[in-house]
Amino acid sequence: MCGECGYRAAKKSHLSQHMKTHTGQKPYKCDQCDYSAAQKISLDFHIASRHSGANPHTCGECGYSTHLKSNLNNHMRTHMGVKPYKCDQCDFSSAHKCSLDKHLATHTGEKPYMCGECGYRAAQKSQLSRHMVVHTGQKPHKCDQCDFSAAEKFMLDQHLMKHTGEKPYMCGECGYRAARKYHLSRHMRTHTGQKPYKCDQCDYSAAQKCHLDQHLAKHMGEKPYMCGECGYRTAWKSNLSRHMVVHTGQKPYKCDQCDYSAAQKCHLYQHLAKHAGEKPYMCGECEYRTARKCHLTQHMGTHARENALKS
Known part of the structure; x- marks a missing residue:
């Protein structure tokens, strides 16, 4: 058990890996850029995806290519509609186990990963990693067509679609098209009316998790993001970014x-x-x-x- 946050693990090695979320230790360094990682597997993945340039595995349906065969196998489920991972508490199903694991956290409310800077807690390690850029401001992923930069590669991938105009995902009900599969999933709830994200403190429910998170901030009263110009505070970084144009006029x-x-x-x-x-x-x-x-x-x-x- 972790003495900092109570996280429990079945293996000592898992606990050792978890402890690095508190210490910030990243002993595995990339020799081609300034990237560093807490785990060797993360460094190996970084080198393969960022520096090798090789994507030998290609989807015959849409041209998607990747450096890992497992990534291609996962991708193919988007075309086949296969969702083998079922939630035993509701009718949710997923094409990927990691998506099911994230979903299950909505039932348990468990958030074992904690930020040592501000106390933010997350159900997934990847969520904590995304949060940490709030403190570091690091944006290593650069667009080669404009001056856009992002903290995470998936944000850069989303941005690049603005340049290509690609929208491969289409709604069968109304013809709406989206660049990202999860945008289409969100859109489909306008037809189904589904609101799977429930507040455990009142009867509020939401179609999107981000809306539930925003709602929960009202109960907690947390507003960690502050404007340096006027003292405006908000629970969300995106709200602060929107607010800043009041000062810049951009x-x-x-x-x-x-x-x-x-x-x-x-x-x-x-x-x-x-x-x-x-x-x-x-x-x-x-x-x-x-x-x-x-x-x-x-x-x-x-x-x-x-x-x-x-x-």
Whole structure:
């Protein structure tokens, strides 16, 4: 058992690895860049994915390529729809075991990984690693087409799709297309109305985990992110980033069809829908369609009130 946070492990080696989350020790150094890792397996993965440049395993369906055969096997499930990993507490199923493990943490509430800087706790080690860049500010993953940089490679991969325009995932209900599979999964809840993330302190439920996390911050009153200009505080780094444009006036998101620019990407997407005429959000009760999710949410309230009156 870890004396810092109570984390328990079946093997001593697992506990030793866990302890590095508290000490910050990263003894495994990359000899080609300034990357370092707490575990050798992480360094091996980094070298193979960042420096070798070799991706011999290719998907015949969409052209996705990877340096690991296991990654390709996992990827193929996105085409086959196979979800062998089942939750024994609800009807959730997943194509990947790691996704099931993350989901199970929503039932147990267990958060064994703790940040030594601010006390933030996480259910997954990867979540803690992502959180740590809040303190370090490190963004090693650079875009070769603009000045964008990211703390994690998956963020860079998402950004690169802006340059390519690739949107391989499509909704069978309304034709909505997305660059990321989880964006499509989130979108599908507009059709199903599913809200799997439940608050354990009130009757609030959410379609997305990030919305539940934001809600829980209201119960805890935590606001760790502060503006150095005016003292504004918030529970979320993204809120602080949005707030900072009040001081800078920066509007980095540009429309390529007119001279409109926006401080936030979501505002640009809303604007682009006017050019495209797209209305991807559809009501399951009637024929109403809209370009904005918030408008659909408002509209659904009319059905909820009608149903309440009928009952």
